[in-house]
Amino acid sequence: MREFRILALAAVCGCVVGCAGQTFAPDSAPEYVVIRDFSPVYRLGPMQGRGPDATLKAGDRVKVSRREMGYSLVTTEETGQTGYIANEDIAPAPPRPPRPPEQQDSPGNSRSRASSPRYQGEQVNDSPLPESAPLPELDLNVGMEDIVPAESVPSATPSAPPKFRY
Numbered sequence: 308m309r310e311f312r313i314l315a316l317a318a319v320c321g322c323v324v325g326c327a328g329q330t331f332a333p334d335s336a337p338e339y340v341v342i343r344d345f346s347p348v349y350r351l352g353p354m355q356g357r358g359p360d361a362t363l364k365a366g367d368r369v370k371v372s373r374r375e376m377g378y379s380l381v382t383t384e385e386t387g388q389t390g391y392i393a394n395e396d397i398a399p400a401p402p403r404p405p406r407p408p409e410q411q412d413s414p415g416n417s418r419s420r421a422s423s424p425r426y427q428g429e430q431v432n433d434s435p436l437p438e439s440a441p442l443p444e445l446d447l448n449v450g451m452e453d454i455v456p457a458e459s460v461p462s463a464t465p466s467a468p469p470k471f472r473y
Contacts, residue, residue, distance in 0.1 A: 328375035336370040338400040339381070341392070348390035353378050360390060368400055 331337065347359030363369070369381035369392070378391045 328373050330373045331371060336372055339369050339371055339397040340400040341365055341367045341369065341396055342398050343396045346392055346396035348392050350390045352391050361388065363392065369397065
């Protein structure tokens, strides 16, 4: 019986160690992308006493700090907030495209925004607005003669009750 207890304890310890999550350093955390719209993010974990604290859109990039069974601790790229998101809602992010080298404006560089072919010639905003006819003056003074007398307005009560057929 004692051997059975030791074997059962070893099996439980093996399962606990096997179910442990992966933890990543902040500088080497893998990037993931959210694949479902309105994916809930929980600040304290999925079992917190209230609903999700935020939602993420499809295409948002996150860094995974810790990957566990079912949920991962992530940090959003845009705001830097951390929270737990379901593993089904994220996928490994594709590599970022290389950035083109930035051109620095120097005195020898004669190409500027004003000399670009896109900005040559007359633009739509350069033409003046057409002259419009002046608007008539509004008379907002309402006198008693402009108000309809009450006896000419039909009443809301019917004169005779409707006849129903049974």
